[in-house]
Amino acid sequence: MRPMPRPIEALIHAPALAHNLARARACAADAKVWAVVKANAYGHGIAAAYEGLRGADGFALLDFAEAEQLRQLGWRGPILLLEGAFEARDLELCSRLRLWHAVHCQEQIDWLAMHKTHEPHRVFLKMNSGMNRLGFTPSAFRAAWTRLNALPQVDEISLMTHFSDADALRFGQDGIAHQLAAFEAVTQDLPGERSLSNSAATLRHTPRVRSDWVRAGIMSYGGVPDYPEHDAAHWDLRPAMTLRSRIIGVQNLQPGDTVGYGSSFTADKPMRIGIVACGYADGYPRHCPTGTPVLVDGRRSRTVGRVSMDMLTVDLSDLPQAGFGSEVTLWGQGPKGSVLHIDEVARAGGTIGYELMCAITRRVPMHLEALG
Numbered sequence: 386m387r388p389m390p391r392p393i394e395a396l397i398h399a400p401a402l403a404h405n406l407a408r409a410r411a412c413a414a415d416a417k418v419w420a421v422v423k424a425n426a427y428g429h430g431i432a433a434a435y436e437g438l439r440g441a442d443g444f445a446l447l448d449f450a451e452a453e454q455l456r457q458l459g460w461r462g463p464i465l466l467l468e469g470a471f472e473a474r475d476l477e478l479c480s481r482l483r484l485w486h487a488v489h490c491q492e493q494i495d496w497l498a499m500h501k502t503h504e505p506h507r508v509f510l511k512m513n514s515g516m517n518r519l520g521f522t523p524s525a526f527r528a529a530w531t532r533l534n535a536l537p538q539v540d541e542i543s544l545m546t547h548f549s550d551a552d553a554l555r556f557g558q559d560g561i562a563h564q565l566a567a568f569e570a571v572t573q574d575l576p577g578e579r580s581l582s583n584s585a586a587t588l589r590h591t592p593r594v595r596s597d598w599v600r601a602g603i604m605s606y607g608g609v610p611d612y613p614e615h616d617a618a619h620w621d622l623r624p625a626m627t628l629r630s631r632i633i634g635v636q637n638l639q640p641g642d643t644v645g646y647g648s649s650f651t652a653d654k655p656m657r658i659g660i661v662a663c664g665y666a667d668g669y670p671r672h673c674p675t676g677t678p679v680l681v682d683g684r685r686s687r688t689v690g691r692v693s694m695d696m697l698t699v700d701l702s703d704l705p706q707a708g709f710g711s712e713v714t715l716w717g718q719g720p721k722g723s724v725l726h727i728d729e730v731a732r733a734g735g736t737i738g739y740e741l742m743c744a745i746t747r748r749v750p751m752h753l754e755a756l757g
């Protein structure tokens with residue numbers, strides 16, 4: 386007999402992924418949708434994400450092993466490498482797996498120029514329109530395009546850029562205007578498909594941004610890029626990941642008793658607390674302070690004291706029915722239709738939903754809720 390695992394698990398909801406993808410489609414008007422599945426599908430697992438997102442027009446990622454996994458799962462459509470090749474020989478893999486790839490620097494053009502291939506490549510030439518991460522500056526962009534366009538190794542050139550502030554204002558002004566203007570000024574008369582918008586731009590700026598392909602990352606997983614200005618209900622997004630566990634111990638506190646390492650929480654009245662089998666070694670953020678929301682049997686409560694490696698503690702004072710064995714939802718879909726959005730937990734911990742999703746550790750078993 387296999388030993389019983391700890392009660393913690395992550396559930397990946399394929400129906401929620403499919404719903405969120407449909408939301409991206411609805412927002413993106415006529416554009417095609419890249420489901421962004423980098424970082425092991427934002428922690429959801431490539432195979433599980435594929436189950437819910439196979440209706441996308443393509444998959445965008447940056448790791449060759451993940452691209453290979455998608456091909457093994459049977460995906461024959463477009464795959465885009467968002468950071469392109471990291472070394473010359475990566476182009477052989479691009480040829481073999483039929484991967485489209487970003488070209489953001491001269492080195493990548495040099496490698497293409499030396500690459501021996503029977504099938505010319507489709508590339509996405511990236512402009513640094515103001516984020517100052519990857520890409521050719523507006524003044525270098527056209528020369529890069531001309532150089533690529535002259536290569537027999539290159540078939541079709543698409544144009545891309547990435548917004549730094551699509552989720553908010555920038556210095557109190559429109560967050561994307563300066564980048565959009567820089568991109569359009571240089572690319573106006575160039576042929577080729579365009580890909581500009583991430584989730585935030587897809588949700589907030591679609592009518593303004595002409596995009597043939599949007600890149601839907603966080604919204605595919607039900608994360609809200611502009612939380613707390615807007616929430617999941619506003620954008621009609623559903624959590625694709627539930628992290629849940631159980632109460633494995635109960636303590637009754639007297640006033641003055643403290644909880645956990647560092648005694649950061651002190652009871653000011655008699656109270657009951659539950660010890661949950663979930664800690665930072667599972668990926669729950671250690672930074673989440675007393676008061677971080679959780680669901681116990683689908684009812685809202687809060688954490689008390691510090692998160693430790695394998696456990697955290699929740700307040701049961703207002704939940705007399707709850708106790709040993711109660712189900713605890715750290716984020717996602719709880720019992721009886723209850724929901725705790727990951728953005729709310731992330732905010733309590735001073736971070737964003739993206740980081741929490743990606744941080745679930747290997748010791749947490751993942752299970753898939755298949756499409757209905």
Ligand SMILES: *Cc1c(COP(=O)(O)O)cnc(C)c1O
Pocket residue numbers: 421423467547582583584585600601602603604610
């Ligand atoms: C990660 C990434 C995206 C997706 O961003 P979200 O905010 O998760 O939608 C889009 N484009 C590029 C280049 C990325 O690296």
